[in-house]
Amino acid sequence: MTTAELRENFLISSLFTVGKLEMVYSDVDRVIVGSAVPAGEALKLGVIEELRTEFFLERRELGILNIGANGVVTVDGVEYRMENGDCLYVSRGSKEMTFLSDDNSQPAEFYLASYPAHADHPTTLAKKADAAAVHLGAAESCNVRTIYKYIHPEGIRSCQLVMGYTELAEGSVWNTMPSHTHVRRSEVYMYYDMVDDARVFHYMGEPQETRHLVIGSKEAVISPSWSIHSGSGTAAYKFCWVMGGENQIFDDMDHLGMDQIL
Structure with missing residues (x-):
C-alpha cells in the first residue's frame, strides 16, 4: 500500500471535534473507535447503522478514557464523574448514555472504544x-x-x-x-x-x-x-x-x- 492508502485504511483523524460525538466502525475485529467532546448540551450515544440494533450496547461493551477536563458520563440514569486520566467501563445492555462537560470553555474529551461482547460485566469507574x-x-x-x-x-x-x-x-x-x-x-x-x-x-x-x-x-x-x-x-x-x-x-x-x- 502507498502512504495514502495506509492512511485511508488504518488512520482515524476525525476525532475530538468540539461539540460532537463521532464514531468509526472497522471490520478489524469489529472495533468501534470514537470520541465525545461536549461543549453545550449533553451529547447522547445513539445507534449506528452498521450495528442494526435497538441501542448501541445491545451486544457490545464500551471503554471510555477522559483525556480532557472534568466531565460527567451518565449511564442509565447513574452519573459517573470523570477527571483527566479516569477510565469508565460500560456494560453490555446499557441503554442510555450521555456526555457532559463541567465547563464548556474547557470541555471534557472522552475517548471511546467498543468491541462485541457475549457476557455482562458491571459498569465500573476507575480513577487514575x-x-x-x-x-x-x-x-x-x-x-x-x-x-x-x-x-x-x-x-x-x-x-x-x-x-x-x-x-x-x-x-x-x-x-x-x-x-x-x-x-x-x-x-x-x-x-x-x-x-x-x-x-x-x-x-x-x-x-x-x-x-x-x-x-x-x-x-x-x-x-x-x-x-x-x-x-x-x-x-x-x-x-x-x-x-x-x-x-x-x-x-x-x-x-x-x-x-x-x-
Whole structure:
C-alpha cells in the first residue's frame, strides 16, 4: 500500500471535534473507535447503522478514557464523574448514555472504544490512582515510560475489551520497541498530549515488510493482528491502547528481535 492508502485504511483523524460525538466502525475485529467532546448540551450515544440494533450496547461493551477536563458520563440514569486520566467501563445492555462537560470553555474529551461482547460485566469507574501502574524502560534507550492498565483481567473485568494508556517521560521517545505482534487480537493506538508541532512515527506492517504513518495528536491508528505496532516521537507523548480478540492476557505477545524487523 502507498502512504495514502495506509492512511485511508488504518488512520482515524476525525476525532475530538468540539461539540460532537463521532464514531468509526472497522471490520478489524469489529472495533468501534470514537470520541465525545461536549461543549453545550449533553451529547447522547445513539445507534449506528452498521450495528442494526435497538441501542448501541445491545451486544457490545464500551471503554471510555477522559483525556480532557472534568466531565460527567451518565449511564442509565447513574452519573459517573470523570477527571483527566479516569477510565469508565460500560456494560453490555446499557441503554442510555450521555456526555457532559463541567465547563464548556474547557470541555471534557472522552475517548471511546467498543468491541462485541457475549457476557455482562458491571459498569465500573476507575480513577487514575486505581490503575495498575507498571514502570518500564531506561534513559539510555530513550523509552522510560509508565503503563496504566484499567480494563484487564486483574482490574476492571470485561468480556474481551482491554484498555489503558502509556505515558512517556520527558526525553523518551520510543514505545513498544523491540516490537511484537499478537495474532490473537487486534489493537488500536490513539496518541495524545503532544505539542502542536510534534509528531509520532508509528510503525506497522508485517515484521519483514514494515511501513510507517506520521501521526499528530489525538489521531488513532488501527493495528490488525498481523501487524507490529510501535512508535517514535519527536517529543514526549501519551497513547491510549485498546485490544480485543481471542484472549485478554496482556503479556500474550509474539516478541520480535531487532534482527527480525525489516
